Amino acid sequence: MTAAVVFSAVTLALLSRPPPAVCARRDVVELGDADFDYLAMEHETMLVKFYAPWCGHCKKLAPEFEKAANKLKGLVKLAKVDCTANSETCGRFGVTGYPTLKIFRYGKDAASYDGPRTAVGIYEVMRRQTGPDSVHLKSKDDLRDFVNNYDASIVGKAAIPDSARLPEFLKGAGLLRDQFRFAHITDLQVAEDHKVNSESVLLFRPPRLANAFEDSVVVFKDYLTISSLRRFIRDHLYGLCPHMMLENRDRLRVRDLLTAYYDLDYHHNVRGSNYWRNRVMKVASKYSGRSLMFSVANKKDFRIELEEDYDLGTSDAGDLPFVTIRTKLGQKYVMREEFTRDGQSLERFLEDYFAGRLKQYIKSEPIPEKNSAAVKVVVAESFNEIVNDPDKDVLIQFYSPSCPHCKKLEPIYRELAETLYSYPRTVIAKMNAVDNDIPLGYDVQGYPTIYFAPVGKKDNPIRYQVNPFFSQLIS
Known part of the structure; x- marks a missing residue:
């Protein structure tokens, strides 16, 4: 008798029990086979969640989706489709797993949603879906106001409106607008303060992250295609030491990543936030080109993760940064030495890491003394x-x-x-x-x-x- 046979036999006895009732939600509209096309066409931009009631990931997403719907009232409509009861609609849009999120424009499937699954993340991504794919900047004031933003800005500069590069840039903006902010200029005088050739793309890093270790504006110099634009943004968006947030952590963690967690707050204390970041960057600049990325993060934003992964509460480590390295394969390393203001302790930690002298951090319960149960x-x-x-x-x-x-x-x-x-x-x-x-x-x-x-x-x-x-x- 196999494990699967015994498991299935026992569970069959439970099948008479009814599934739990599902509470109705007001901010997320429920769509089905009978009304999907009719109701979806009424909205310029709609985010639709295709789900199954029994799906654990769907249940986890539901409260975040509802919170996002509440925040996005008047901007973007959020909807959901139960694929167990509306197979025709789900099949038509190629839904094969749950939950699947898609962005619709006036009822047409415009793009897959690949962004974060938190309420804040969904709000930020979908807020960018409103308005044009790329904002047309017509004056220096427009440019200054656009790039003076919490997030990075990508600005296409074309000599004439029908420039060969402009359509390709706008096409790229349409595909990537859920992740980045785009604008374009057709009057060269608007960007004359940036000494670049007549047709180019400029990446403006957020002003709050300005520092003495790298340029705040990066110029795209390759032949413009959607692929080369995407690659340019990916390689230069974050710079030497990005601000890691819940919304971008998955994109940052595709590489081995060092993170300094502390009381970072760019909304209320830019100078204090950059105090420790500059010290991390000073050390990071010495290791540029190595197989390690650097970042800083708000300790409170990652409180649950730090408690679960490192047994660290937000009150631990005082005002000094708590430094970890998490590799793309999931190995974890912790800097045990106190973070010194001259950066020497961080340098010693990195030297030990690259030399292979660090012991991997593993969170584990004690091995049980007796383990004789079935x-x-x-x-x-x-x-x-x-x-x-x-x-x-x-x-x-x-x-x-x-x-x-x-x-x-x-x-x-x-x-x-x-x-x-x-x-x-x-x-x-x-x-x-x-x-x-x-x-x-x-x-x-x-x-x-x-x-x-x-x-x-x-x-x-x-x-x-x-x-x-x-x-x-x-x-």
């Missing part, structure tokens, strides 16, 4: 020994102690373990994913998440696809 307890420090045992097939559940779904699953999972207890080459295990770091290769976005690590495939574990009916029942 369901083996795994912690981060024992994961390799138990789950990656080359001679055993291991089924492991990642759970949260406070998760009600996990608690409902517990007796079923224990019954499965007891059934297979007599098989010496099979291990049924569980790991508290809140208090232990999750190893590479395991994507845990919600609880419970179950993986099977069979003999010979420890580097490529198989995610257990829970029956959708069961997902609905344990919700």
Whole structure:
């Protein structure tokens, strides 16, 4: 008898239980097969969430989506479509996974939404979707006002309105407007203070991040295509040491990233925020070209993450920055030495990092002294020994102690373990994913998440696809 057969047999007994009721929302309009086209055509810009009621990621997104809808009233309409009840509409727009977010203009599918899934992030992205793709700047005052913004600005400069470069720039602005701010100039005198050739693209970094270590304006010099424009923005947008926020952290973390967390506040204390940033930049300038990016962040914005990943509360470390390195593969390193104002401690930390002398930071519960129950307890420090045992097939559940779904699953999972207890080459295990770091290769976005690590495939574990009916029942 296999683990999957026992699991499915037990869950079938629960199928008579009805799914929970769904509360109606007022700010997010519900659309379906019968009225989607008619109602969507009424709105210049609409963000539509295609979802399934049993989807855990959809449930996590729902309150953020609702908050964003409230903030965007009068600017952008937010809507949702239940794909389990409106398969015709979802199929027509190529929806294959949940949640899928798409931007519509007067009922036409304009673009996929690939931005952040927080209320603030959705608001910022969709706010940029209002108005033209690129703002036409007609005076020096227009240019000054446009670039004097909290975010970076990309300005296309063309000698004449029908310049060969302008249509390509505007096309790029249309495709990238959800991520960046675009404007264009057709009167050369508007940008005469910037000594560049007649046709070019200028990237203005935010004035609040101006510093003595890099230029505030970067000039695009390659042949203009949408691909080269995208590459130019990607390579120069953030500069030597960007301000990491919840909205841009995923884009920054595609590379190995050092972050200094402190009481950064560019809305109320620009000078104080740049005090520590300048010290990070001074050191960062010495390591330019190395395989590491630098950033600064507000410690309070990342409070939950710091508490979960490093056991650090916002009151820890006093007024000094708390410095970490997180690689693109997920390894973590912490600067133990106090951040000195001359930057020497940061330099020593970096020298040790590049020399391979730093010990990786792993958050782990203590290894249990006794572990003889049918369901083996795994912690981060024992994961390799138990789950990656080359001679055993291991089924492991990642759970949260406070998760009600996990608690409902517990007796079923224990019954499965007891059934297979007599098989010496099979291990049924569980790991508290809140208090232990999750190893590479395991994507845990919600609880419970179950993986099977069979003999010979420890580097490529198989995610257990829970029956959708069961997902609905344990919700």
